[in-house]
Amino acid sequence: MIVRTVICCLFAFLPSLASFSATPVKAASGDGPEAMVMGNMCMVMFGYDMIHITAYQPGKSRDSYCEQFPSTGKTILVFDIANPTFRDLPLEVRIIRDPLVPLASDADLEPLTEFHIPARTYKTGTFNFEHDFKENGHYIGLVTLTKANGEKETQQFKFMVGETLWMYVPQILGAVLIALMVAAYWRHSHPRPKAAPADALKSS
Numbered sequence: 001m002i003v004r005t006v007i008c009c010l011f012a013f014l015p016s017l018a019s020f021s022a023t024p025v026k027a028a029s030g031d032g033p034e035a036m037v038m039g040n041m042c043m044v045m046f047g048y049d050m051i052h053i054t055a056y057q058p059g060k061s062r063d064s065y066c067e068q069f070p071s072t073g074k075t076i077l078v079f080d081i082a083n084p085t086f087r088d089l090p091l092e093v094r095i096i097r098d099p100l101v102p103l104a105s106d107a108d109l110e111p112l113t114e115f116h117i118p119a120r121t122y123k124t125g126t127f128n129f130e131h132d133f134k135e136n137g138h139y140i141g142l143v144t145l146t147k148a149n150g151e152k153e154t155q156q157f158k159f160m161v162g163e164t165l166w167m168y169v170p171q172i173l174g175a176v177l178i179a180l181m182v183a184a185y186w187r188h189s190h191p192r193p194k195a196a197p198a199d200a201l202k203s204s
Contacts, residue, residue, distance in 0.1 A: 042066040044143050044155040049083040051091075051143060053157060069161045072136060078128040079143075090119035090146040095131065098138035098158065114139065119146055136162030 042053040055065040056076045069075055081087055096112040103109075115131045133139075139161060144154040 042157045042159070044141075044157055046083075046086070046145055046153060046155060049086065051082065051086070052080040053141070054078045054080075055159070065159075067159050069133070069159065072133045072162050074130055074132045075161075076128055076130045077141075079122075079126065081122060081125045084125065086145065087123055087125045088121060089148065090121055092119035092142075092144040092146075093117040093129070094142040094144075096140050096142065098140045100138060109142075119144065133161045136160075 043050040044053065053066070054077070055069060056063075056078070057065070057069065057071070057073060058076065059074055060071065079091075079093070081091075093116070094109065094113060095115040096109055097114055099112060114133070115129070117129060137160070139159055141157045141159065142154055143156070144152055146152050
């Protein structure tokens with residue numbers, strides 16, 4: 001009975017465990033549709049319009065990355081503006097170290113800033129920059145669009161650089177679950193010997 005219960009829990013937990021790994025399409029920051037992931041390409045959403053973001057580390061691999069950069073070092077981030085109208089609007093990009101706590105709207109970002117590109121227009125619809133990440137950790141990309149009426153809107157995308165503890169969460173949870181299954185099976189297949197009845201002890 002115990003083994004059956006543990007196995008049922010395992011199968012119930014597998015979808016959640018799989019969600020920690022890369023999925024084809026999902027929200028990147030957990031805040032809704034403003035940051036999405038599709039394969040190895042992230043995107044930030046301004047309404048129904050998107051800006052695609054892809055990262056490369058050409059000195060180490062030909063692969064493209066999105067939420068997880070495998071190591072520190074020189075990284076190229078490429079931005080592709082899908083809406084032609086946005087090509088005439090100033091865009092500002094700022095990369096900050098993620099403080100892992102909610103940021104106030106009026107927070108001073110300068111102490112956290114890793115890289116900053118002031119607002120400018122990109123007539124071709126595509127631009128890129130290279131940055132040398134020195135430390136592993138969590139980062140946030142902030143993309144600010146200045147609309148024609150002067151209103152500013154900022155969307156964000158989150159990513160990790162190098163190996164962090166969060167990379168090992170699925171493996172740790174899987175190992176714990178397997179250990180629980182083995183322990184439950186062992187207890188089920190090796191029951192403790194029953195104590196001798198009190199009457200039998202007295203007669204002896």
